[in-house]
Amino acid sequence: MTTLTEPAVISRRKFRLPLLIWFSVGWLALMVVVAVTGDLWLPYDYQSIDLRSRLQPPVWLEGGSWSHVFGTDHLGRDVLSRLGTSIQISLLVALLGTLIGAVIGTLLGLLAAHFRGWVDDLVMIGIDYQASIPFIILALAVVAFFSNSLLLFILLMGIFGWERYARITRGLALSSIQHGYAVAVRTLGASPWRIYGRHILPNIANALIVNMTLNFPQTIMLETSLSFLGLGIQPPLTSLGNMVGFGRDYLLTAWWLATLPALVIFFTTLAFALLGDWVRDKLDPTSR
């Protein structure tokens, strides 16, 4: 029976085995490679239907063949190709979404810090408002009330998480503006543009990048969840969530249709989480 031990002198939490970090980096690198080069080597077009080889199992099971390494779905489409394309689309959407969110959030944060007054109040209300409701509900409502286009969806991904960028930017900009070099450069005669562009933003960049490493995987999770529900990326486009959603009904008969994309999602989000934690620990040891 272990007795309760006293905590030793404070040291940073360093339980990340480097092995896991290698795995994370490796997996994410693989994903990027697939996304970037996929068009060159994926065997089939993700939409090509082959009704003669429907629901073919992957090559390592009985009935599988090397012509469809990961098997086919109910329309005879090659699972490997669809996986590859899904990775491309999911990553692209998440990237665009994160960037849009970062730009909108940072801009609003700066505006709030610079103008104060009602502009600041408005932005703060927006931030509180957004943080108070689970975003997926908001997303569902938007999809319900408006159309289902891809453009709208990407914008939605962008709006997810803007409030964290805004909060960070506003806070750091405010403290910079009130004390220190921002005031000093102002007395030198610099214009606000110069102060924000040359002085404040570069100093905030670190915190923003850290936030991006948090935001990106969250965006992926949001997109896959919505696509899984059938309300995200719509057919004929495919996404990882999509594939799981459609494959769910075949779990008993053709389990690979849902499980393989699920595994890809699992490894990807896990890799981001492990890597992100580790990077954050390195960049800013004071934050837990």
Added chain:
Amino acid sequence: MNLLYALQKLARALLTVLLIVTTVFVVLRLSGDPAIYVLGLDADPLALDAFRHRWGLDKPILAQYMQFLLNCLQGDFGYSYFEERDAIEAVMERLPATLLLMGITGLFTLLIGIPAGIYAALHRNTWIDRLTMLVSVAGFSLPNFVLGIFLIMLFSVTWQLLPTSGSGTWKHLVMPVLTMTVAEAAIFARFTRSAMLEVLNQPYMRTARAKGLRWHQAVYRHALPNAAIPLVTIVGFFVGTLVAGGVVTESLFAWPGLGRLLVSSVANRDLAVVQIIVMMIACSMVLTNLVIDLLYGWLDPRVGSLRTGD
């Protein structure tokens, strides 16, 4: 806790609710003509006019807004075209199932997550700690439908122990609860651990030892109560993730609750139902936050007063 503090929080909550209801109204009106949604684009213009008149859509916008508010207060939230009955009925029918799922999940989350976090904090940097944190990272970084798929693969397909979907017996409850609990408990474990660690490092812990208290006494009497305070703040976040998780989990397991209703209503453009559910969720979040604010004010003497001299 100051009365002024409580009143201020209450006023803010009410204002937020009003804001939510108004936003829903605005979005509803912006999203297009309900008449066309229901009757179709090719419908006879006269029929469209009759529809609009029937539902008061031809009145000025302010009158519509007032009517809307009035309806909400009276519990009349519109008609579900898909289910062909009052929207509120459709929602109320599904509510118990969701409450059941969330309740049990919440219970297990607290029972598993908090002790795990405390244990990890007390055994800092040992393999127990590292394992717990690793598992919890995996837990909450995983979209819950992915976990659900894996569980189904394991319990339904491979071992054939549990049904893949539906409701009715306790067997149907196991996997949905498990799916949601893992993510939530992971969050709690991590948060509890850091709250405990912060508290354990405070000078008053050393003072407690100096007073002669044995270690576990100091933990129970000083560390735990103080660590509880920041935990209160994540309850709001927790409810939010419960709701979000519930939507996806219910859809995956075909659990007949509000989450599943929401998704199908969105797919079917059954706006009245969507509207109610969104408002209900938003209002319960506001309520939760209000309770937390009040609780926080009561628990933490540093927070609960709104002094005029400051």
Added chain:
Amino acid sequence: MNQQATTVLSDTPLLKVRNLHCAFKSSKRSSLFGPYTLIHAVNGVNFDISPGEAFGLVGESGCGKSTTAKLILNMARVSEGSVEFRDQELVGLSDKAWKPLRQKMQYVFQDPLGALDPRMTILDQVIEPLIIHHLHDADKRRQLAQELLHSVGLQSGQLNKFPHELSGGQRQRVVLARALILQPELLVCDEPISALDVSIQAQIVNLLQQLRRDMGLTLLFISHDLSIVSHLCDRVAVMYLGQIVEMGPAKQIFSDPRHPYTQALISAIPKAEPGAECERITLSGEPPSPADPPAGCRFNPRCWMATERCREQVPALESDHSGHAVACFEAKIHVKEVL
């Protein structure tokens, strides 16, 4: 005696401050529904600074000296009054009109680390003012910055370092260099050495004196440290609770302080000779808050000479023929007694 007294050394003062006020609403209220209390950080300040002069502004923390400096350079809002620089009115100027003036008036901060951008090398930071005001080309800018950094005592090897790699004294030299590269006429220094070690303080003060001579700078030096001010400045003004209570040539102020507050401050300066007579005047009572100033002369609750009149009326700043001004009813009497 209605005119506020001001002392002028030459005919055209570089800086003229008249009836300067800075009041702002605090977040406190006296009662739940009453108005927010108004804090008068600066309450009717008048002085002139002549070209080439070193003018010291002293007082305790919270007396308004820093705020006065900020008001002059448009870093805080003026509620009332006027500030003229070479006969040009500064209060109410647009941002655009301020830009050329920035070249002529510069500010040195108390905290050198905070005043420097942590991500830029010190060379770049000294070059930056030249870029902002579109002066010279890149090579010339570099050269000027390097020369100036050398003249403030920094070596070539240090020019590419970042602020956190330098010591406090070195950083303050960088801040000085940055302020001086535009060759301003007026340099406002707000507690520039308080954050530094005592041994370094002397170095910076010497540097300032040297720069004054070399560049013909006019200096407004703000500090709570009287011994430094007595070394550096030609004239001194003593502030208490937002008002100037005594002003005049530094020698006179220090050898013959007339206002009781000044006397208390000066008595607290540690004397250089051990065993020398040390009559410290300790002030009684709490320093009052600017939100709730006492009636009459603001110093009266702590003053050992206070009379009934002091508690009811506010004394005006009155000057004698030598330019030594004091705002105290009892000081006059005392002086007359001595004479």
